[in-house]
Amino acid sequence: MASLDDLKKRIASVKSTQKITKAMKMVAAAKLRKAQESAEKGRPYSEKMNNVILNLSSGISDKENAPKLLSGTGNDKVHLCVVMTSDRGLCGGFNSNIIKKAKSYFSKILSNGKELKIITVGSKGNDQLKRIYGDKIIENISFKESKNANYFDADKVGKIVIDKFESSEFDICTIFYNQFKNVITQIPQAQQIVPLNSEDSEDNTSEESYEFEPDEDEILSNLLPKNISTQIFKAMLENSASEQGSRMSAMDNATRNAGEMVDKLTIQYNRSRQAAITKELIEIISGAESL
Amino acid sequence: MSEEFKIEIVNPEKSFLVKDDVSEVVVPAYEGEMGILKDHISIISFLKPGIIKILSKSGNESYYIEDGIVEFKNNNLSILTSSIFNIADMDKSKQQDLLKQAEEESGKEEISDQSRYIIDQKIEVLKTIN
Numbered sequence: 167m168a169s170l171d172d173l174k175k176r177i178a179s180v181k182s183t184q185k186i187t188k189a190m191k192m193v194a195a196a197k198l199r200k201a202q203e204s205a206e207k208g209r210p211y212s213e214k215m216n217n218v219i220l221n222l223s224s225g226i227s228d229k230e231n232a233p234k235l236l237s238g239t240g241n242d243k244v245h246l247c248v249v250m251t252s253d254r255g256l257c258g259g260f261n262s263n264i265i266k267k268a269k270s271y272f273s274k275i276l277s278n279g280k281e282l283k284i285i286t287v288g289s290k291g292n293d294q295l296k297r298i299y300g301d302k303i304i305e306n307i308s309f310k311e312s313k314n315a316n317y318f319d320a321d322k323v324g325k326i327v328i329d330k331f332e333s334s335e336f337d338i339c340t341i342f343y344n345q346f347k348n349v350i351t352q353i354p355q356a357q358q359i360v361p362l363n364s365e366d367s368e369d370n371t372s373e374e375s376y377e378f379e380p381d382e383d384e385i386l387s388n389l390l391p392k393n394i395s396t397q398i399f400k401a402m403l404e405n406s407a408s409e410q411g412s413r414m415s416a417m418d419n420a421t422r423n424a425g426e427m428v429d430k431l432t433i434q435y436n437r438s439r440q441a442a443i444t445k446e447l448i449e450i451i452s453g454a455e456s457l
Numbered sequence: 458m459s460e461e462f463k464i465e466i467v468n469p470e471k472s473f474l475v476k477d478d479v480s481e482v483v484v485p486a487y488e489g490e491m492g493i494l495k496d497h498i499s500i501i502s503f504l505k506p507g508i509i510k511i512l513s514k515s516g517n518e519s520y521y522i523e524d525g526i527v528e529f530k531n532n533n534l535s536i537l538t539s540s541i542f543n544i545a546d547m548d549k550s551k552q553q554d555l556l557k558q559a560e561e562e563s564g565k566e567e568i569s570d571q572s573r574y575i576i577d578q579k580i581e582v583l584k585t586i587n
Contacts, residue, residue, distance in 0.1 A: 377501075385502070
């Protein structure tokens with residue numbers, strides 16, 4: 167049995183841990199609100215972009231000569247996976263969920279005899295993947311310096327993807343991120359961005375014909391690279407909201423667990439204190455009796 | 458009937474501007490400036506660097522943009538852009554910064570003709586803002 171002093175020290179240490187987790191929870195809650203707000207504000211842009219592209223691709227005259235970013239290279243040999251994770255830990259299952267999803271996808275690709283290339287965004291994903299897929303990771307990008315997800319960063323990632331596509335280093339590109347549903351639930355997503363998967367968003371293709379200036383092909387070839395950056399930006403926004411939500415609930419759990427532990431330790435402490443008192447009393451009484 | 462329509466400008470971070478009493482918008486489309494009035498035919502076009510002029514009841518506004526897409530449909534004009542600045546808020550130093558940036562870029566050798574054209578446009582437009 168631990169001595170009274172030891173118990174006291176443990177209670178103190180658990181209490182200070184609880185303070186830290188509580189503070190982290192508060193910080194995450196404040197950041198979550200911001201991240202959620204910007205995720206919501208960013209939605210119209212990507213939605214509109216999607217709409218325009220849908221309208222364009224339905225109006226395109228010559229399917230054979232459609233831009234490669236839309237129709238694909240015709241092969242599916244080399245897969246590029248962009249795995250987007252956070253730069254910081256202590257956020258529950260946030261990173262592991264993405265990694266798990268990505269890993270199952272990877273093994274599927276590899277067992278089909280396809281080639282795999284990985285770009286990791288965020289250092290945590292790189293840490294977890296480099297052990298098994300170290301030789302497959304071709305690029306590791308991290309935005310530790312920038313506080314919030316911003317379009318500039320997303321554009322950087324997008325440019326890398328497009329460059330690699332233009333030098334035909336891959337055929338199919340998929341991004342992995344967590345979609346923010348609510349504070350407790352984040353859904354890991356795999357979204358194919360090259361070639362554009364138009365089946366995902368079947369509705370709202372209007373029948374109305376547009377006038378294009380210049381012609382469809384030219385607009386599309388200008389628009390598609392932008393769309394990739396936009397999709398990555400959307401993923402980044404969703405990710406940052408998910409990260410904060412996940413961290414908040416993880417820290418909430420930790421705080422509660424610490425509370426339970428303090429209660430248990432306090433009971434143990436009181437019991438052993440009383441046991442010591444009782445023992446002393448017995449010793450005094452039996453000493454007096456023997457006289 | 459009023460001669461007004463709705464405009465919405467969005468950038469990746471947020472909805473930048475929403476107005477529903479606009480009478481005319483002039484956008485720098487890729488093949489030349491284009492004025493859009495109410496009941497314009499549905500159109501999609503993309504923009505080169507230039508100035509968007511918005512004429513409305515509540516006052517006229519001008520914005521400098523570097524790229525973008527316009528979509529006009531059912532008297533709704535949507536402009537998607539990743540870089541937009543209100544000219545009224547733009548002071549000399551900001552303009553000089555952008556100009557310097559563009560000039561630096563045009564000094565590079567390896568850029569394609571198309572991006573060179575766009576950068577030249579940028580420089581030209583920036584020089585006119587004052």
